[in-house]
Amino acid sequence: ESWPHYDFVIVGGGTSGLVLANRLSEKKGVTVAVIEAGDSVFNNHNVTNVAGYGRAFGSHIDWAYQTEEQQYAGGSKQIMRAGKAIGGTSTINGMTYTRAQSIQIDAWEMFGNKGWNWESLLPYYKKSEGFQVPTRNQISRGADYYISYHGEEGLLKVGWPNAMTNSSLLPTLDETFNQLGVPYNRDVNGGNMVGLTSHPNTVDQKANVREDAARAYYWPYQKRSNLKIITNTFANRILWANDSHHEAVAIGVEVTSPHGVETIYASKEVILSAGSLKSPVLLELSGIGNPDILHKYNIPIKVNISSVGENLQDQTNNGLSYEGTEFWLGSPTFSVLPSANQIYGTKVTEIASAVNASLADYAKAVSNSSNGAVQEANVLAAFKLQYGLIFESQVPFAEIVLLPIADSFSSEYWPLLPFSRGSIHIQSAKASYPAAINPNYFMFPEDINANVDVARFIRKAFGITPLSDLVGDEFAPGLDNLPNDASDSEWQDWVKSTYRSNFHPVGTASMLPRNKGGVVSSDLKVYGTKNVRVVDASILPFQLCGHLTSTLYAVAEKASDIIKKQYRF
Numbered sequence: 195e196s197w198p199h200y201d202f203v204i205v206g207g208g209t210s211g212l213v214l215a216n217r218l219s220e221k222k223g224v225t226v227a228v229i230e231a232g233d234s235v236f237n238n239h240n241v242t243n244v245a246g247y248g249r250a251f252g253s254h255i256d257w258a259y260q261t262e263e264q265q266y267a268g269g270s271k272q273i274m275r276a277g278k279a280i281g282g283t284s285t286i287n288g289m290t291y292t293r294a295q296s297i298q299i300d301a302w303e304m305f306g307n308k309g310w311n312w313e314s315l316l317p318y319y320k321k322s323e324g325f326q327v328p329t330r331n332q333i334s335r336g337a338d339y340y341i342s343y344h345g346e347e348g349l350l351k352v353g354w355p356n357a358m359t360n361s362s363l364l365p366t367l368d369e370t371f372n373q374l375g376v377p378y379n380r381d382v383n384g385g386n387m388v389g390l391t392s393h394p395n396t397v398d399q400k401a402n403v404r405e406d407a408a409r410a411y412y413w414p415y416q417k418r419s420n421l422k423i424i425t426n427t428f429a430n431r432i433l434w435a436n437d438s439h440h441e442a443v444a445i446g447v448e449v450t451s452p453h454g455v456e457t458i459y460a461s462k463e464v465i466l467s468a469g470s471l472k473s474p475v476l477l478e479l480s481g482i483g484n485p486d487i488l489h490k491y492n493i494p495i496k497v498n499i500s501s502v503g504e505n506l507q508d509q510t511n512n513g514l515s516y517e518g519t520e521f522w523l524g525s526p527t528f529s530v531l532p533s534a535n536q537i538y539g540t541k542v543t544e545i546a547s548a549v550n551a552s553l554a555d556y557a558k559a560v561s562n563s564s565n566g567a568v569q570e571a572n573v574l575a576a577f578k579l580q581y582g583l584i585f586e587s588q589v590p591f592a593e594i595v596l597l598p599i600a601d602s603f604s605s606e607y608w609p610l611l612p613f614s615r616g617s618i619h620i621q622s623a624k625a626s627y628p629a630a631i632n633p634n635y636f637m638f639p640e641d642i643n644a645n646v647d648v649a650r651f652i653r654k655a656f657g658i659t660p661l662s663d664l665v666g667d668e669f670a671p672g673l674d675n676l677p678n679d680a681s682d683s684e685w686q687d688w689v690k691s692t693y694r695s696n697f698h699p700v701g702t703a704s705m706l707p708r709n710k711g712g713v714v715s716s717d718l719k720v721y722g723t724k725n726v727r728v729v730d731a732s733i734l735p736f737q738l739c740g741h742l743t744s745t746l747y748a749v750a751e752k753a754s755d756i757i758k759k760q761y762r763f
């Protein structure tokens with residue numbers, strides 16, 4: 195089979211890629227191809243089932259990337275899940291729809307990305323969103339909102355599952371968390387995330403199925419003759435024009451399809467939307483990256499950007515679980531997002547100054563561990579920002595998800611803004627060879643301490659009435675294993691032996707000025723190239739307090755407008 199030329203070739207038909215594919219192909223005569231390694235999961239019950247979270251893990255639609263041994267976290271490797279399907283990771287994720295604290299998006303502009311702030315992104319959050327107003331029954335179970343925060347015309351259906359947790363749990367949780375200083379937050383999607391909330395999900399309320407990127411942005415538009423999705427096809431590298439001396443000019447993408455190795459040509463642009471754990475790898479395989487790394491594998495250097503694949507930021511997830519005193523039906527939607535003040539109380543000043551005093555050392559360690567690929571001063575600036583967010587702006591410090599299911603009542607939690615920074619790099623010039631992924635979990639004492647402190651906070655909450663009435667014994671970690679007077683180091687050992695990735699990797703092709711460690715500019719173009727962009731979770735320069743998809747949909751909507759503006763269509 196030979197492929198025609200397309201105007202735009204998008205690598206990755208996932209969360210971000212399908213937004214671009216849809217918006218760019220809105221214009222008749224503009225041709226768009228999407229290269230996707232996976233296939234349709236439209237009828238895959240592990241995907242569509244609203245209560246089926248986790249069922250797709252380990253199946254053929256899960257990339258299940260493996261990390262390097264985590265030297266600060268007990269040595270074991272971790273699995274980082276990501277979807278391999280039309281719809282990408284939105285087909286296997288937890289469906290939570292929460293955005294960010296507004297100041298976190300403002301920070302993008304403060305760090306040099308002109309035009310990127312909360313106020314300018316909010317219209318795109320709304321543009322992407324098809325908010326479904328909750329029913330009376332759902333409201334009685336805790337669903338609530340301010341309509342002014344939401345978009346009702348967008349393609350992505352957002353709302354609450356049909357079957358929400360039975361009983362009115364909210365007053366019990368509210369009364370409990372109020373005693374810990376955590377207020378009720380009616381709607382976390384307006385830029386202020388702290389509090390106890392019943393968060394919306396990416397769900398089609400009427401059909402009662404998962405709303406993934408494909409159901410929202412692709413399937414209803416699949417008949418467009420100028421939009422072609424090429425499935426079961428793996429992108430190997432970007433191909434360049436021979437005469438691109440000054441700026442690198444992409445002419446297409448080399449792929450391995452069921453028919454063999456082929457080229458798919460792009461006459462305007464190649465856009466990488468393969469995810470945080472693939473787009474930087476594709477850049478390196480195409481000659482864009484750190485010369486020290488590319489030399490090792492005899493890859494000719496197209497553009498020297500040493501920060502490609504650096505700046506990897508992920509969170510760590512863990513949980514406490516209890517025997518339930520009631521039987522719970524339905525899908526839980528309650529989260530608690532406490533600030534540092536609420537977690538630490540009067541101890542916060544002491545903690546904050548200890549963290550503040552460590553920032554310079556942390557920044558030096560990150561730069562050293564990258565062999566100088568990232569500059570200490572740039573990391574320090576990011577760490578000062580992060581310190582300010584946590585301890586001055588008091589953005590949420592952690593997310594605690596409450597999971598009353600059947601006869602148990604458990605929780606999952608993750609500190610939202612760890613300082614650990616890692617990397618992802620190729621280990622071969624062969625595209626099929628796995629990359630070295632190293633998130634450096636618990637690289638710094640603050641990160642492991644944060645996990646311990648949030649776990650202790652959760653145990654405290656489950657011990658306070660009226661929440662305590664709903665639980666019996668603690669199954670995990672359990673009082674036998676970790677009594678109330680357990681030491682910090684005993685808690686730390688437990689964290690290291692039970693944590694997992696929170697599956698929120700960002701930053702590996704950051705949108706930042708080039709001298710600040712950026713890989714793409716504020717129009718998402720890869721520095722030194724004429725026509726290559728990255729649009730996916732890799733470009734988020736800093737971790738967010740929200741789950742990622744809502745922001746990625748908004749970013750991809752905005753990216754589509756940036757591209758349309760450049761080509762005037």
Ligand code: FDA
Pocket residue numbers: 205206207208209210211229230231232274275276277278279280281282283284286287288289290291292427428429430467468469470472696697698699729730731732741742743744746
């Ligand atoms: P995404 O992974 O969606 O798309 C990349 C696409 O590129 C995939 O389809 C992939 O197959 C394809 N691809 C990769 N390499 C390729 C190659 N070489 N050639 C061709 N195709 C290639 N977020 C949230 O908002 N709420 C939540 O509840 C959760 N929960 C959650 C749970 C789990 C288990 C995971 C793994 C993740 C979450 N997340 C989440 C995170 C969120 O789902 C995730 O950050 C985004 O979906 C990522 O979107 P991207 O567009 O960056 O990549």
